Amino acid sequence: MNLSPEPLVFELSRPGLVGCSLPGSDVPPAELPKNLVRANLDLPELDELTVVRHFTRLSQKNYSIDTHFYPLGSCTMKYNPKANEAAAAEPGWKHIHPLAGDSETQGALELLYKLQESLAEIGGFDSVSLQPAAGAHGELAGVLMIRDCLKARGEGQRKKMLIPDSAHGTNPASCTMAGFSTQTIPSGKDGNIDIKALEAALDDSVAGIMITNPNTLGLFERNITKIAAMVHQAGGLVYGDGANMNALTGVFQPGKSGIDVMHFNLHKTFSTPHGGGGPGAGMVAAVKELAPFLPGPLARRRAGKYELAMPEKSIGRLKAFYGNFGVLVRAYCYVRMQGAEGLRRIAENSVLNANYLRARLEKTYKLKYTRPCMHEFVAMGDVAPGIRTLDIAKRLIDYGFHPPTIYFPLIVPEALMIEPTETESKKTLDGFVDAMLSIAAEAKTAPELLHAAPTTTPVGRLDEVAAARSPVLCFRG
Amino acid sequence: MSVDAKARYAQSHEYARQEGDLVVVGISDHAQDELGDIVFVELKEAGKKLEKGQVFGTIESVKAASDLYMPLSGSIAEVNAGLQADPALVNREPYSGGWMIKIKPDAVKDLEALLDAKAYASLVGEE
Numbered sequence: 212m213n214l215s216p217e218p219l220v221f222e223l224s225r226p227g228l229v230g231c232s233l234p235g236s237d238v239p240p241a242e243l244p245k246n247l248v249r250a251n252l253d254l255p256e257l258d259e260l261t262v263v264r265h266f267t268r269l270s271q272k273n274y275s276i277d278t279h280f281y282p283l284g285s286c287t288m289k290y291n292p293k294a295n296e297a298a299a300a301e302p303g304w305k306h307i308h309p310l311a312g313d314s315e316t317q318g319a320l321e322l323l324y325k326l327q328e329s330l331a332e333i334g335g336f337d338s339v340s341l342q343p344a345a346g347a348h349g350e351l352a353g354v355l356m357i358r359d360c361l362k363a364r365g366e367g368q369r370k371k372m373l374i375p376d377s378a379h380g381t382n383p384a385s386c387t388m389a390g391f392s393t394q395t396i397p398s399g400k401d402g403n404i405d406i407k408a409l410e411a412a413l414d415d416s417v418a419g420i421m422i423t424n425p426n427t428l429g430l431f432e433r434n435i436t437k438i439a440a441m442v443h444q445a446g447g448l449v450y451g452d453g454a455n456m457n458a459l460t461g462v463f464q465p466g467k468s469g470i471d472v473m474h475f476n477l478h479k480t481f482s483t484p485h486g487g488g489g490p491g492a493g494m495v496a497a498v499k500e501l502a503p504f505l506p507g508p509l510a511r512r513r514a515g516k517y518e519l520a521m522p523e524k525s526i527g528r529l530k531a532f533y534g535n536f537g538v539l540v541r542a543y544c545y546v547r548m549q550g551a552e553g554l555r556r557i558a559e560n561s562v563l564n565a566n567y568l569r570a571r572l573e574k575t576y577k578l579k580y581t582r583p584c585m586h587e588f589v590a591m592g593d594v595a596p597g598i599r600t601l602d603i604a605k606r607l608i609d610y611g612f613h614p615p616t617i618y619f620p621l622i623v624p625e626a627l628m629i630e631p632t633e634t635e636s637k638k639t640l641d642g643f644v645d646a647m648l649s650i651a652a653e654a655k656t657a658p659e660l661l662h663a664a665p666t667t668t669p670v671g672r673l674d675e676v677a678a679a680r681s682p683v684l685c686f687r688g
Numbered sequence: 689m690s691v692d693a694k695a696r697y698a699q700s701h702e703y704a705r706q707e708g709d710l711v712v713v714g715i716s717d718h719a720q721d722e723l724g725d726i727v728f729v730e731l732k733e734a735g736k737k738l739e740k741g742q743v744f745g746t747i748e749s750v751k752a753a754s755d756l757y758m759p760l761s762g763s764i765a766e767v768n769a770g771l772q773a774d775p776a777l778v779n780r781e782p783y784s785g786g787w788m789i790k791i792k793p794d795a796v797k798d799l800e801a802l803l804d805a806k807a808y809a810s811l812v813g814e815e
Contacts, residue, residue, distance in 0.1 A: 337751040381793055444790050599724075615752075618751040619752075621752055621754070624722060675725070675750045676727060676750060676776075679725075679727035679728070679748075679750060680728075680775070
């Protein structure tokens with residue numbers, strides 16, 4: 212990694228430098244309205260080569276799955292095959308005009324249709340919309356569908372959504388945006404939903420429940436079928452947050468367990484990098500009763516041709532055109548490349564890798580919930596007096612590893628949420644364990660190393676408190 | 689971690705301490721230690737009437753944002769304006785300068801439904 216600090220473009224700016232020289236104008240200049248003219252536009256002045264070097268040096272400081280192990284819990288930072296990048300970059304896909312008619316885009320519509328069908332089968336659902344652009348966008352689609360479905364049933368007064376305390380953090384925000392209030396349901400001692408607390412919350416104001424399965428503790432919700440039946444009995448609907456689908460592909464079909472509507476993150480499980488700064492896709496799937504409410508348009512097949520159509524009672528559009536098409540191309544190639552067997556191996560190996568790490572680390576990093584995990588697990592970082600999870604995370608950077616997700620979920624103190632994914636070798640996993648054990652030993656013998664970490668990065672430990680209390684948001688040279 | 693012997697405690701780590709007609713409410717030393725450096729405290733306005741268990745504010749640390757729950761029913765008589773400028777008061781002196789709201793309780797005897805200092809100390813000792 213390039214370790215030297217990089218100045219801001221504003222600091223590199225020198226008066227008079229320009230990135231390109233334009234030919235003199237051969238038409239009379241237009242007069243701009245006086246009130247729109249300003250003299251003090253603070254843009255940096257730089258030449259082209261300085262700009263190229265600046266951004267290249269910044270890019271060399273990137274830490275990514277293509278350079279290092281990245282066990283960031285709940286984010287499924289797995290390797291995404293480069294073949295699917297090449298497929299998505301084919302000119303035939305990337306140069307389609309979004310306003311081209313159905314007859315000119317049969318191939319693209321066929322891909323959308325076949326991907327809808329594949330994902331419906333993987334999830335055990337009736338119908339799929341590829342519209343939502345991200346996971347939380349898919350959640351919003353799902354709760355809006357629940358809202359409209361309840362209205363259609365004449366039950367629009369149901370406004371309370373139940374959310375377990377082990378659910379993804381975005382769930383309450385999606386509910387609020389859709390006009391629901393939320394109630395937290397606590398977890399029991401086994402890390403699953405407390406059935407008694409759920410029972411007590413089920414009244415005639417309940418619109419539904421949002422379940423993350425496996426939950427953010429990395430534990431499978433063993434009572435999923437029973438919970439769904441209880442919520443249905445009370446007149447509510449069941450939303451599944453499929454952000455952790457990597458643990459389930461080819462093994463468990465959520466749509467067959469009582470979940471009515473669910474999103475998956477194509478940009479985690481299906482071959483588009485998560486957190487890459489690029490677009491995502493949070494497709495949403497529904498059982499028969501909810502399918503007419505899906506956001507549209509969907510691709511469908513009629514008389515041997517493909518076409519786009521809005522579902523009958525659609526909540527409407529959530530995205531311009533047809534979702535993030537490039538992500539959908541990668542997902543389609545990935546599903547076809549894996550096949551049913553490959554999809555099953557993804558889930559099996561992601562669970563196996565997580566349990567291998569859990570078993571090797573659990574004597575040193577204590578677990579609040581000790582049963583076997585799914586694709587991730589949550590350990591605790593308070594391995595020595597005065598040492599916090601933040602210190603462990605920062606020290607890992609010095610060992611060349613991206614830290615796990617920390618301080619989430621909130622129900623585990625000093626949480627370290629570790630998700631290795633299926634694409635890592637035993638050698639890499641062992642290297643990570645060695646680093647974690649070595650750091651735990653240092654925590655006892657040389658805690659100052661942890662408090663001072665990281666020391667191998669362009670900038671050291673950041674002052675998070677000052678950044679939150681008195682942030683400096685603008686460059687003022 | 690210190691526990692204020694004169695206060696009573698909710699399972700969700702708020703303390704409630706009677707002072708004359710009012711009840712002073714904040715979060716325990718254990719809670720502030722678990723949260724870490726507090727960067728922001730947002731409280732409902734004085735005059736607001738709330739039931740036990742309803743949210744009277746939000747506290748944000750470098751780790752997480754959490755809701756603050758009424759330990760007993762009543763109306764908010766006063767809020768600690770000093771926390772706006774210096775939220776770290778909650779870290780430094782949770783039971784004194786870091787108090788959050790003063791409640792005019794519907795019934796002072798509702799305090800009895802909360803944990804006493806000894807019971808609370810054993811609750812957080814277990815965690």
